[in-house]
Amino acid sequence: MTLAGWGRFPVFPGTTEAPRNEAELCTIVADQVVIARGNGRAYGDSAIGSDKTISMRHFNHMLAFDANLGVLVAEAGVLLADVISTFLPRGWFPAVTPGTKFVTLGGMIAADVHGKNHHKEGSFGACVDWIDVITPGGTIERCSRQENAELFNWTIGGMGLTGIILRAALRLRPVQSAWIRQTLHPLHNLDAALDAFETTQDATYSVAWIDCLSQGESLGRSLLMLGEHATGAELTGDRARYPFETPRKRKLSVPFDCPARMLNSLSVRTFNGLYYWNGSRQRGETLVDWDSYFYPLDAILGWNRIYGRKGFIQFQCVLPLEQSKAGLTALLQATSAAKAGSFLAVLKRFGLQDSAFSFPMLGYTLALDFPVNQRTLSLMTQLDRITIEHGGRFYLAKDSRMPADTLHRSDPRATAFATHREASGLSGSFRSKQSERLCL
Amino acid sequence: MTNGAVLILGARSDIGLAIAHKFAKDGHPVQLALRDPAQLETAQKDLNLRYNVPVTLHAFDALAVDTHAAFIDELPKLPQIAVCAVGLMGDQIENEQDVTAAVTVMRSNYEGPASILALLANRFDQRGSGQIVGISSVAGLRGRATNYVYGSAKAGFTAFLSGLRNRMASRNVHVLTVLPGFVATRMTEGMDLPARLTAAPEEVAQAIARGLNKGRNVIYVRSIWRLIMTIIVLIPETIFKKLRI
Ligand SMILES: Cc1cc2nc3c(=O)[nH]c(=O)nc-3n(C[C@H](O)[C@H](O)[C@H](O)COP(=O)(O)OP(=O)(O)OC[C@H]3O[C@@H](n4cnc5c(N)ncnc54)[C@H](O)[C@@H]3O)c2cc1C
Ligand SMILES: NC(=O)c1ccc[n+]([C@@H]2O[C@H](COP(=O)([O-])OP(=O)(O)OC[C@H]3O[C@@H](n4cnc5c(N)ncnc54)[C@H](OP(=O)(O)O)[C@@H]3O)[C@@H](O)[C@H]2O)c1
Numbered sequence: 001m002t003l004a005g006w007g008r009f010p011v012f013p014g015t016t017e018a019p020r021n022e023a024e025l026c027t028i029v030a031d032q033v034v035i036a037r038g039n040g041r042a043y044g045d046s047a048i049g050s051d052k053t054i055s056m057r058h059f060n061h062m063l064a065f066d067a068n069l070g071v072l073v074a075e076a077g078v079l080l081a082d083v084i085s086t087f088l089p090r091g092w093f094p095a096v097t098p099g100t101k102f103v104t105l106g107g108m109i110a111a112d113v114h115g116k117n118h119h120k121e122g123s124f125g126a127c128v129d130w131i132d133v134i135t136p137g138g139t140i141e142r143c144s145r146q147e148n149a150e151l152f153n154w155t156i157g158g159m160g161l162t163g164i165i166l167r168a169a170l171r172l173r174p175v176q177s178a179w180i181r182q183t184l185h186p187l188h189n190l191d192a193a194l195d196a197f198e199t200t201q202d203a204t205y206s207v208a209w210i211d212c213l214s215q216g217e218s219l220g221r222s223l224l225m226l227g228e229h230a231t232g233a234e235l236t237g238d239r240a241r242y243p244f245e246t247p248r249k250r251k252l253s254v255p256f257d258c259p260a261r262m263l264n265s266l267s268v269r270t271f272n273g274l275y276y277w278n279g280s281r282q283r284g285e286t287l288v289d290w291d292s293y294f295y296p297l298d299a300i301l302g303w304n305r306i307y308g309r310k311g312f313i314q315f316q317c318v319l320p321l322e323q324s325k326a327g328l329t330a331l332l333q334a335t336s337a338a339k340a341g342s343f344l345a346v347l348k349r350f351g352l353q354d355s356a357f358s359f360p361m362l363g364y365t366l367a368l369d370f371p372v373n374q375r376t377l378s379l380m381t382q383l384d385r386i387t388i389e390h391g392g393r394f395y396l397a398k399d400s401r402m403p404a405d406t407l408h409r410s411d412p413r414a415t416a417f418a419t420h421r422e423a424s425g426l427s428g429s430f431r432s433k434q435s436e437r438l439c440l
Numbered sequence: 441m442t443n444g445a446v447l448i449l450g451a452r453s454d455i456g457l458a459i460a461h462k463f464a465k466d467g468h469p470v471q472l473a474l475r476d477p478a479q480l481e482t483a484q485k486d487l488n489l490r491y492n493v494p495v496t497l498h499a500f501d502a503l504a505v506d507t508h509a510a511f512i513d514e515l516p517k518l519p520q521i522a523v524c525a526v527g528l529m530g531d532q533i534e535n536e537q538d539v540t541a542a543v544t545v546m547r548s549n550y551e552g553p554a555s556i557l558a559l560l561a562n563r564f565d566q567r568g569s570g571q572i573v574g575i576s577s578v579a580g581l582r583g584r585a586t587n588y589v590y591g592s593a594k595a596g597f598t599a600f601l602s603g604l605r606n607r608m609a610s611r612n613v614h615v616l617t618v619l620p621g622f623v624a625t626r627m628t629e630g631m632d633l634p635a636r637l638t639a640a641p642e643e644v645a646q647a648i649a650r651g652l653n654k655g656r657n658v659i660y661v662r663s664i665w666r667l668i669m670t671i672i673v674l675i676p677e678t679i680f681k682k683l684r685i
Contacts, residue, residue: 020626061486075482086490 003053006304007043009311009372009400012433014048016055022140022166028054029164030138035432036164038107039079041100043314044400045433046159047107054164056106062086063167070172071129076106076165083172088290089244092172093229095127101295106165111397112157112358114365116205116227116294119351123360125156129169133162136429140166154420157358159396161421161430161440177243179230180205180293181285186275190220190332194325194364197224197349204228210345211271212368215336219329222347223275227293239287246289253301271344307371313400315383316367318350319392324364327390331366331383338379342368357417359395367398377401384410396434404439414440443468444520449500449556452479454625455575456525458641462649463521464491471515473500502526502552503544508559521652522560523573524553528590529627535589542589549593554600561604564613571652572608574601575618575644578660581669584685605657616651617658620644621665637664 001015016037019025028034034054037047047053056077064073070092072083080094081101087093098113107113109131112123130144133155141163143152155162187193193208200206205227214221232243297303304312319327328347335342346367353360368383370376384406387394393411394402408414418440421427427440434440446463448456451472457480460470464487472480477497487495500511512518528548535542557572564570579587580594598617605615622628622638639647639661651659660666675683 018629061482062489063482063485065489082490 003048004311005040005042005044005047005400007312007314007372007400008304008307008309009313010045010433011311012045012048014053016053018055018057020058025054025059025164025166026134026138026140028052028138029134029136029429033429033431034164035430035435036076036106036110036160038077038104038110039102041098041103041107042111042397044398045437046111046397046399048433050431050433050436056104056164059106059166070174071169072172073167073169074105075167076104076109078105079103080105080108084290087172088175088178091174091176091244093175093290095171095173096121096124097294099295100298101291102298105168105170106160109156109165109168110158110160111395112355112360113397114348114350114360116207116348118353118360119201119206119349120204122351123157123353123355123358125355125358127171127173128156129171131155131168132166134164134166136163136425153356154417157355158417159357159434159440160432161417161435162426163430175229176232177230177235177239178246178290179235179239179243179287180227180290181230181234182288182293183226183285184274185224185226187222187224189214189218190222190325190328193220193222193224193347194328197347197364200224200226201349206349208347209271210332210347210366211275212332212335212342212345215333219332219336221275223271227288230287235287246291249291249299251301252299307369310372312369312371313376313380314367314369314398315380316365316395316398317383317387317392318359318361318363318365318395319387319390320361320363323390323392327386327392328364328366330386330390334379334382334386335368338375338382340370340376340379342370342376344369357413359393359397361393363392365395367395396438399434399438402438404437407438407440414438445469445471445517446521446523447471447473447515447519447560449473449502449522449524449553450526452476453525453527453627454641455620455623455644456523457483458645459523459525459648460487460495461490462642462645464493464495466649467491467493468521469494469496469517471496471498471519473498473511475499475501500556502556503547505552505555508556511556512559512563518563518567519560520569521571521573522557522564523575523648524557525575526553527575527577527594527627529587530590532585532587532589545589546593546596549590550596550600553597557601557604561608561613561615565608565611569612571614571616572601572604573616573618573648573652574598575620576601578619578621578665578669581619582672582680586685614652614655616648616656618644618648618651618661619658619665619669620661621668623661637662637668 002011003014004011033051035049037053037055059075059077062074080103096115108124112125114123133141135141187196203226208222208224210222348365350360352362388410446468448460450456452474464470477499484495528545530545576598577594579591580598583591601617622633624638644661647661
């Protein structure tokens, strides 16, 4: 048996242990060196234990819901997909969601994930009221902004390295429908894209796809996608009658390892199609169902196999606002020059963020997928350097290969976190392959 | 509520819980019966929150057969569907040496389940409707050296279900026999099972709901098992007794 993250690189021998109740879980934590694993959607080695990997799959119960405040109390192994299928029909949606619904609440807290609304509403931690964490020795500690604040602050974004999140209380957002009003803006280069992000700060959701093959004058040619939850009044016909019902979708699955070229040519064609279609006519609004809008890739089960047996890596960094234009230009130039097989990148504006170890900061984040090979690995090193030169840092939920020195140079908080872990006795209890590699 | 209540005996089992999710999702009230109801209090909250149906917990011991009639009387309502997921694999080597252990396996897989289902069948018969689901096993189709104590009890249970179905066929009470091959549950945790032959508990639950809808009599969950078992049953005894499978 082997363990890997979503990128299927790197791969380690080992299995998970799946305790079934609190007492079993606490005993394991008291006796062994562990790391929690949610649904394994982190790309690299974040959810692989240096010794033991604890699967949270049996801690998948929702415990209580306050329908006035929209506060859900649930165990950490509950999937976001289940939260949505349970509460969207009642008029509630996650306040912050990553680009896949197949993640656990624990995984979202540990990575302090961001969504397309970060510029306005912050990261996942912002909607968390309190957390129960199993700390060294196997004791359960309740923490929040008021109570045990140090544990709370390090746990959000702490990548499982402060303990095992057992349950949490989170606030959902009220919505009037399951539909998103989307507008698409084709932008001919990076300058235009950044300007568009800055002038659309009021939009609830915003994200852009960048065509990585474009060069020169059109470097950073992109498609900005804005979205708003549709209100009841904005719907007509059956959508107005049944605002929380959306068409059922067929699930496709990728049955075996197939070449990355397929996904890439498909996505590039989709990109170009949308780009020209939207450029050539009056830009209209379209209504998109929540699943297609937030989770387009989820419709293709097991799409990570598209990159073949060797797996793939994602590079994701964030650059501070003032350095974004120069940094992004350098990153895109290096990528397009390397012809390394990344055809689309995702660009997103972040808002203010003040947290102990979370990834986001005021500025722009760029994410790129690459097949694993020598060429892309050396490109990564180059991208690391460009990021650091422009004052940026890296997303650990996507990292699978960064050297410790790169992390610590990019982010002084890493050293502070390592020191805190040492001083609080955390490093003797919670260790992942990633924390070892990164000296956390 | 238009959907009838579903009673699940052995509700803490992974298969039993998956069945509870499936039926609750389809809008049925669920009655969860197990030895220690406290074990499912969290699951009760979860099911209730997710699917907005009544979920009740009931103490039930399959081996305490003289309590079975009272158990049925105390249910909030006579269920429309009763599913028995009770079972005990035991340890074959231990069962060969320790008669008490072997008898517990025999009673847990045959006597207990047959006893409670017999009583439920009579009540369903009186009412004039009901559906009974017995989870037996392919292990009951032919005794093998590796688990024949368990297998023999399942064989008894399978025969019981088939007879009950025969008796009730004209009485509007349907009996569905489920013969799962491998299922990834607590029972098989740690065993190295071939992925293609191993179902998830949710698949068993789906198959049962579908089987009931279509009025099926015997289902195997993964159809490959029907083929495998047909072949295994056909092997002549002179050859079979020398095999290690
Ligand atoms: C298609 C795709 C799109 C994505 N889009 C985004 C995005 O838009 N924004 C974004 O921020 N991220 C995104 N991600 C990354 C993903 O949201 C994070 O990696 C998330 O942490 C995965 O959750 P998981 O439950 O699968 O956790 P895992 O991958 O299993 O674990 C991730 C980390 O969380 C820790 N952890 C998990 N459960 C617990 C627990 N109970 N207690 C303590 N620690 C725990 C693990 O130790 C590990 O460090 C995306 C990933 C994919 C595959
Ligand atoms: N897993 C497989 O590969 C497989 C294959 C074929 C058939 N099956 C059958 O599927 C059914 C469900 O099993 P499973 O795989 O989900 O395993 P499981 O988790 O071990 O389930 C067995 C259940 O039976 C209950 N039980 C045992 N003795 C009992 C008694 N005296 N009174 C009340 N309940 C009792 C147990 O209750 P407690 O929770 O109180 O312990 C447990 O919940 C069983 O009948 C099993 O034989 C399983």
